Amino acid sequence: MVKLTVMYNLPPDADHEEFIRWRTTQHQAENMAIPGIIKSDFYVVKEAWQREGLPYQYMTEAYFPDMETFRNSFFDREYQAKLAESLKLIVDPLFLISEEVLSESGVG
Numbered sequence: 001m002v003k004l005t006v007m008y009n010l011p012p013d014a015d016h017e018e019f020i021r022w023r024t025t026q027h028q029a030e031n032m033a034i035p036g037i038i039k040s041d042f043y044v045v046k047e048a049w050q051r052e053g054l055p056y057q058y059m060t061e062a063y064f065p066d067m068e069t070f071r072n073s074f075f076d077r078e079y080q081a082k083l084a085e086s087l088k089l090i091v092d093p094l095f096l097i098s099e100e101v102l103s104e105s106g107v108g
Contacts, residue, residue, distance in 0.1 A: 009091050023058075042058070042060050
């Protein structure tokens with residue numbers, strides 16, 4: 001499995017509640033329409049361990065079955081055009097692309 005993790009902030013003058021409404025409705029639907037996507041999660045960062053202040057306010061994770069599917073979807077010209085528009089709403093984005101080596105789940 002491949003995971004795209006995006007950590008980011010909003011500009012100082014942004015309306016956080018409006019952003020969260022957009023991110024959890026319209027943008028979430030857009031994320032889930034990406035070909036091959038398995039799951040997309042959105043988080044508000046609450047704390048940072050052993051660090052003063054929060055380096056990022058928000059985090060999105062998107063899961064794909066394999067690297068080929070991810071690359072075909074993420075680097076698609078049409079998707080990149082949509083992404084460019086979304087990036088205008090945020091600042092300091094960090095995009096991490098990781099490939100799963102091990103996955104375990106704990107009991108309940």
